[in-house]
Amino acid sequence: MKRVKQMILGIFLLGIAAVLMVVGIRSYMDSFAAEYIIREAEETPEAEAVLVLGAFVSSEGEPAPVLAARLEHGYELYKLGKVKKILVSGDHGREYYDEVNAMKDYLINKGVPKEDIFMDHAGFNTYDSMYRAKEIFQIEKMLISTQEFHMTRSIYIARTLGIDAYGYPTPDREMYRMDYLNFREGLARVKAFFDAGVIRRKPKFLGEPIPIDGDGSLTDDKTRF
Numbered sequence: 001m002k003r004v005k006q007m008i009l010g011i012f013l014l015g016i017a018a019v020l021m022v023v024g025i026r027s028y029m030d031s032f033a034a035e036y037i038i039r040e041a042e043e044t045p046e047a048e049a050v051l052v053l054g055a056f057v058s059s060e061g062e063p064a065p066v067l068a069a070r071l072e073h074g075y076e077l078y079k080l081g082k083v084k085k086i087l088v089s090g091d092h093g094r095e096y097y098d099e100v101n102a103m104k105d106y107l108i109n110k111g112v113p114k115e116d117i118f119m120d121h122a123g124f125n126t127y128d129s130m131y132r133a134k135e136i137f138q139i140e141k142m143l144i145s146t147q148e149f150h151m152t153r154s155i156y157i158a159r160t161l162g163i164d165a166y167g168y169p170t171p172d173r174e175m176y177r178m179d180y181l182n183f184r185e186g187l188a189r190v191k192a193f194f195d196a197g198v199i200r201r202k203p204k205f206l207g208e209p210i211p212i213d214g215d216g217s218l219t220d221d222k223t224r225f
Helices: 002-036 066-080 101-108 126-134 148-160 176-198
Strands: 048-052 084-088 117-120 141-145 162-168
Touching: 002 148, 002 162, 002 176, 048 066, 048 176, 066 084, 066 101, 066 141, 084 101, 084 126, 101 117, 101 141, 117 126, 126 148, 126 176, 148 162, 148 176
Parallel strands: 048 084, 048 141, 084 117, 141 162
Antiparallel strands: none
């Protein structure tokens, strides 16, 4: 009986420690990123590129509202002259699911020249997108377009990896399941803390450099007509 009580106490204490770790890391990242989140496009600094992080696209290649909002913010920064290039990073790991070409098509339809749009076909998660932005696209200073709830983690990862990053967040939408997203984001921040700040994990795919000051057409999908 005594052993059972000790086990229960141990599990309880581990649970408390886990909660404190999540809360502590969340608070630390909030404090870390606060000064780099800018809510007016005109107040953002000039940078080499804006990174638009991927999200769901339909089977017809239409960006979901969450992704369209990110693209609109990226386009706004480009039109203001804050950046010369747009890097769209998302999931293109399957033949019939393609976030990055959908994002590029959206921006081309807005009038952005294709040579100013770079595609990261292996941005499978936020960490991979940031790591590849630095190592593959050789970005030293960039703006980030994503939702408010996601921005703190994005800035933390980018800056910890050595990118001079600033965020221009899109508003969180009422349709979001914010309780679920906030819970998920808390766990994701713990993973990001260790990936970027402790382990410096390498992404699933790397490759040859494609400097962001070149021609975005170099990232075109050669099998797409």
